[in-house]
Amino acid sequence: MTRKHNVRLGPWLHHLVSYAVGGVSVAALTAIGFYLEVHSTTAALLYLIVIVLVALRTGAAPSAVTALLAYIGLDSFFTAPLFRPAMNQPLDVVAPIVFLTTAFTINRLAAKNRQSFQEIQSLQDQLRLVMDTIPGLVWSESPNGSVEFLNQRWRDFLGASSAPVTDLRRNLPVHPAEADALAEQWQQARERGRAFETEVRVRRADGVYRRLRLHVVPAGEPGQVVKWYGLGTDIEDWRQAEETLARVESELALVARRTLLGELAASIAHEINQPLSAIVTNGNACLRWLGATPPNLPEARTTVTAIIRDGNRAAEIIARIRAMLSRTELKKATFDLGAALVEVLSLIRNDLVRKGITIHTRLAPDIPPVFGDRVQCQQVVLNLLVNAVEALLPVTERRREIRLSAEPYGDGQVLVTVEDNGVGLGEAHEADIFDAFYTTKPDGMGLGLAISRSIIENHGGRLWCVAGDGFGAKFQFTLLTEGHAG
Helix, strand or coil, X not given: CHXXXXXXXXXXXXXXXXXXXXXXXXXXXXXXXXXXXXXXXHHHHHHHHHHHHHHHHCCHHHHHHHHHHHHHHHHHHCCCCCCCXXXXXXXXXXXXXXXXXXXXXXXXXXXXXXXXXXXXXXXXXXXXXXXXXXXXXXXXXXXXXXXXXXCHHHXXXXXXXXXXXXXXHHHCCEXXXXXXHHHHHHHHHHHHCCCEEXXXXXXXXXXXXXXXXEEEEEEEECCEEEEEEEEEEECXXXXXXXXXXXXXXXXXXXXXXXHHHHHCHHXXXXXXXXXXXXXXXXXXXXXXXXXXXXXXXXXXXXXXXXXXXXXXXXXXXXXXXXXXXXXXXXXXXXXXXXXXXXXXXXXXXXXXXXXXXXXXXXXXXXXXXXXXXXXXXXXXXXXXXXXXXXXXXXXXXXXXXXXXXXXXXXXXXXXXXXXXXXXXXXHHHHCCCCCCCCCCCCCCCCCHHHHHHHHHHHXXXXXXXXXXXXCCEEEEXXXXXXXXXX
């Protein structure tokens, strides 16, 4: 009960103190002025000063009471009484009226000024609270680069709670490998008066470097910057998550490649057996030429050359298969898309022949080099070809055909198309076939197309599917050419 009583008494005590301050001030001023015999005009001005101070410090009501007390003191000690019967000077009436009018006008203006100041202060406090709590590193600078404001997150990040940072451009603890580039970029932005955005590693207060995305913009007319505003975003966790996701996707793509090559084991074995059989045949022929009397050295030399050629061919096939089976790290570089497609065809050609499928290849002669991971792009094509083969197996009433083409597409892109005349997908499946774990195959995992789309999008391209011309389905994707990749 005592605690509640104290809470209620607090505002009353505050008001009483406010009124007491006004009354004591008027009384003290009256006593001093009367003792010094100051002129009534001087006393009136001093009273007005007290009224203004009370209005600014306490409020309108205490100021109004102070004004009334001041009028009484002015009328009683410094001027003739207002209702004196012998009053014969008009100024004896006008002066108190002017004084009271002025006092209450000043009181009104001071009260509004105090209220406006409190509202501005409240808005400043709210703005500072917002700046300190938003998930970003906010600051402002003068045109010469001196820091005017750092929000709490910046101060916590830099450990600058006690030691204020005066110049971010010089004092920002940037990673040494990126400091010069950031300084040059910042200087160019300052000279041109233009905004800039960059990503840089900055050392946190605990000594750990974090990747920040800095966005700095000028305020003012072009060429007359009055202030710089900046926002920094800590993207380290996002970058790490992105890198982890890329590693997981790469490992998943490797699993898919191994599964895919496992399905083509018979075709791959036949592809390797061809040069090996040729090597054996040419080796026997070479022995016969050498065993002749006299030895036929020119023919033996010819067969040895053929053996070397076939051995290199077998080694190249094994190297390509080994690359697709073992490598998980993403390695983007410029490569010849036409040659990469031919290598994929060499892996699946015998499987197509064995299943009675004809493939028509159309590679435009002006295909520019593309930029990306060669093995992953080959995996996408191989996956689309295997899907086309499976869509053709139920077909018996027409020739089984696949069309593979590559051609320039728009500005800085190449379009690859894999089309079959198989059973097609149907409208019910077209919207879902790229979703992970969605499959139309009884023993499928539903990962092939999802991984393929992820690979193509990671290369800045797009993979989509439309109905084929008459039968089947048409899968198309784009790759960026050299010089257009981001």
